[in-house]
Amino acid sequence: DQQVKQNSPSLSVQEGRISILNCDYTNSMFDYFLWYKKYPAEGPTFLISISSIKDKNEDGRFTVFLNKSAKHLSLHIVPSQPGDSAVYFCAASAGGGSNYKLTFGKGTLLTVNP
Amino acid sequence: DTAVSQTPKYLVTQMGNDKSIKCEQNLGHDTMYWYKQDSKKFLKIMFSYNNKELIINETVPNRFSPKSPDKAHLNLHINSLELGDSAVYFCASSQPGGSDTQYFGPGTRLTVL
Numbered sequence: 001d002q003q004v005k006q007n008s009p010s011l012s013v014q015e016g017r018i019s020i021l022n023c024d025y026t027n028s029m030f031d032y033f034l035w036y037k038k039y040p041a042e043g044p045t046f047l048i049s050i051s052s053i054k055d056k057n058e059d060g061r062f063t064v065f066l067n068k069s070a071k072h073l074s075l076h077i078v079p080s081q082p083g084d085s086a087v088y089f090c091a092a093s094a095g096g097g098s099n100y101k102l103t104f105g106k107g108t109l110l111t112v113n114p
Numbered sequence: 115d116t117a118v119s120q121t122p123k124y125l126v127t128q129m130g131n132d133k134s135i136k137c138e139q140n141l142g143h144d145t146m147y148w149y150k151q152d153s154k155k156f157l158k159i160m161f162s163y164n165n166k167e168l169i170i171n172e173t174v175p176n177r178f179s180p181k182s183p184d185k186a187h188l189n190l191h192i193n194s195l196e197l198g199d200s201a202v203y204f205c206a207s208s209q210p211g212g213s214d215t216q217y218f219g220p221g222t223r224l225t226v227l
Contacts, residue, residue, distance in 0.1 A: 036218075
């Protein structure tokens with residue numbers, strides 16, 4: 001049962017354009033969402049997060065949008081750069097506390113072409 | 115200065131063997147985790163420890179036994195390895211509490227022949 005879904009396994013964009021990565025979730029108990037970036041042979045690296053009390057969080061070129069009613073979030077990268085080419089994982093958590101754990105999507109491979 | 119380190123990076127072994135993967139974090143975090151990324155690329159949590167105490171055990175077979183000698187280390191011992199154990203195993207750490215970011219190690223690619 002996939003509680004976090006990233007339906008696009010891959011995305012290709014031109015350098016300088018916008019990259020939009022999408023994520024859907026089914027568990028209404030999720031209240032915190034994160035995006036991780038992963039290069040080959042490395043561990044996931046935290047990119048940006050958003051709490052369910054917000055609908056937008058911005059950090060430089062990266063913006064995450066949350067639509068709770070649709071159980072959907074997206075990551076926008078503007079402008080995209082070749083160094084952004086990586087696998088992007090959407091993750092979610094519920095409740096927190098010492099029982100805190102992340103549920104991950106399957107990832108989307110982003111390729112930014114020069 | 116590596117924040118979360120794992121050894122070894124690659125591990126190739128025969129079915130039935132016992133192996134260990136070590137994890138250390140120098141971030142001063144209280145909570146550590148083991149995740150498994152299988153052939154379908156899903157990253158799934160296996161265990162979490164908070165201050166050396168087991169908090170989460172996600173129905174992982176008994177052949178997997180985590181050990182936390184202190185809060186900076188969480189090792190994973192696997193007995194009687196099976197083909198299906200082949201995966202990449204990631205260690206992570208975070209401060210306790212709901213929304214804190216988890217920091218991941220580089221992963222250990224385990225191949226069982």
